[in-house]
Amino acid sequence: MSGRDVAAPDFYTYAWEPIVSVERDGCFLTIGWADGMTLRAFDLWLRENAVGAGGVDPATREGLFDPAELTDDIAIESATVDDGGALRIRWALDGADATYHPGWLRHVAQGRHHPGSWIPSMSPWTSSTMSDLPTHDGSQVLGDDETFAAWLNDMFRFGVSRLRGCPVDADFNVSLAARIGAVRDTNFGAHWDVKADVSLAGDALTNSTANTNRRLGPHTDLPTRETPPGFQFLHCIANEAGGGFSTMADGAAVVEALRAEHPEHYEALTTLRWVFFNRGPGIDHRWSAPMIDLGVEGAPLTLRAFYPVRGFPDMEPDDMPRAYAAMACFSRLADSDRFKLASAFVPGDVVGFDNRRILHGRDAFESGGHRHLRGFYIDHDDVRSTVRVANRRLDQTSPTSVS
Numbered sequence: 001m002s003g004r005d006v007a008a009p010d011f012y013t014y015a016w017e018p019i020v021s022v023e024r025d026g027c028f029l030t031i032g033w034a035d036g037m038t039l040r041a042f043d044l045w046l047r048e049n050a051v052g053a054g055g056v057d058p059a060t061r062e063g064l065f066d067p068a069e070l071t072d073d074i075a076i077e078s079a080t081v082d083d084g085g086a087l088r089i090r091w092a093l094d095g096a097d098a099t100y101h102p103g104w105l106r107h108v109a110q111g112r113h114h115p116g117s118w119i120p121s122m123s124p125w126t127s128s129t130m131s132d133l134p135t136h137d138g139s140q141v142l143g144d145d146e147t148f149a150a151w152l153n154d155m156f157r158f159g160v161s162r163l164r165g166c167p168v169d170a171d172f173n174v175s176l177a178a179r180i181g182a183v184r185d186t187n188f189g190a191h192w193d194v195k196a197d198v199s200l201a202g203d204a205l206t207n208s209t210a211n212t213n214r215r216l217g218p219h220t221d222l223p224t225r226e227t228p229p230g231f232q233f234l235h236c237i238a239n240e241a242g243g244g245f246s247t248m249a250d251g252a253a254v255v256e257a258l259r260a261e262h263p264e265h266y267e268a269l270t271t272l273r274w275v276f277f278n279r280g281p282g283i284d285h286r287w288s289a290p291m292i293d294l295g296v297e298g299a300p301l302t303l304r305a306f307y308p309v310r311g312f313p314d315m316e317p318d319d320m321p322r323a324y325a326a327m328a329c330f331s332r333l334a335d336s337d338r339f340k341l342a343s344a345f346v347p348g349d350v351v352g353f354d355n356r357r358i359l360h361g362r363d364a365f366e367s368g369g370h371r372h373l374r375g376f377y378i379d380h381d382d383v384r385s386t387v388r389v390a391n392r393r394l395d396q397t398s399p400t401s402v403s
């Protein structure tokens with residue numbers, strides 16, 4: 001066998017990275033490459049990832065072993081490097097032979113199988129480090145893979161990224177959403193309007209403060225959910241209203257400033273809980289959590305900050321004074337020129353942002369104008385999958401620094 005036609009346990013294409021050594025150490029193998037990189041691999045994990053030898057189904061590239069079948073009887077009889085630099089293992093229990101793609105093994109050694117891989121790292125920003133929103137060509141986004149990937153990558157780096165020059169027809173965001181992933185539906189619908197004809201403000205049909213002409217302070221949408229929507233996309237179809245500037249602040253930077261400069265407020269906002277409550281007719285969404293939800297290690301930051309739906313402090317009464325003081329401090333920081341960028345929506349703009357990281361808002365509208373945004377949400381999982389696929393494809397033709 002040449003080695004180069006070895007199937008990996010997934011459907012991606014890996015560069016051929018020949019291994020040069022394999023040493024056995026009990027139930028582990030230490031696999032080595034010429035540049036000194038090594039991978040210490042556990043035998044049962046290797047057996048689970050044997051393509052076509054009972055570990056991974058070649059058709060689905062999914063694992064076949066029920067964990068109950070993984071016993072110590074599955075031992076390595078022999079492990080060698082073949083002529084092409086692939087790992088070959090003979091298994092003692094059933095005599096099965098398995099060959100492992102060395103490029104696939106190396107991507108594990110490099111840690112590129114971790115969820116954070118193929119996605120840019122977060123770059124927190126303030127108004128002094130970023131003077132305007134990163135902007136990409138909206139006229140190219142549906143057809144050009146590089147523009148699409150660059151726009152999404154900036155959404156992970158900076159939490160916010162804008163397309164300018166998109167079509168202004170009301171269905172464009174349906175096409176754009178289809179390119180990104182499954183839309184997260186809510187009680188506002190899959191694709192919803194923020195449409196504040198000033199003459200309609202106060203109409204009984206408006207079901208959110210967003211649908212009035214009021215100022216909206218820095219906030220995140222739908223903190224009333226166990227998992228608030230991951231990314232939010234706002235497409236500007238018309239903006240003839242005076243005022244109404246859109247504001248964005250990087251919650252990651254605000255949280256870091258709070259931690260460094262006001263540790264007592266940071267402690268209060270990361271531990272004391274609030275009940276967020278949608279009060280619309282016919283719905284009763286509610287969730288209790290801290291305003292700054294750090295989650296478990298590696299989980300995305302989740303800010304819950306939308307005062308129109310913050311219903312009740314969920315804490316001991318004695319904690320309420322410090323909770324309110326901390327919340328006020330956090331909101332003043334987020335609303336300060338130190339963190340906030342203000343920009344006008346231009347028809348044809350689409351601003352995509354991390355709804356759990358970026359604190360977005362808008363100024364109040366002046367009278368006599370029409371403003372129509374159309375929005376949708378897509379959860380983090382779906383956008384991450386899409387950006388990984390896009391970056392892996394581009395990396396095969398032009399290696400990038402995205403890891």
Ligand SMILES: [Fe+2]
Pocket residue numbers: 210219220221360
């Ligand atoms: Fe909002």
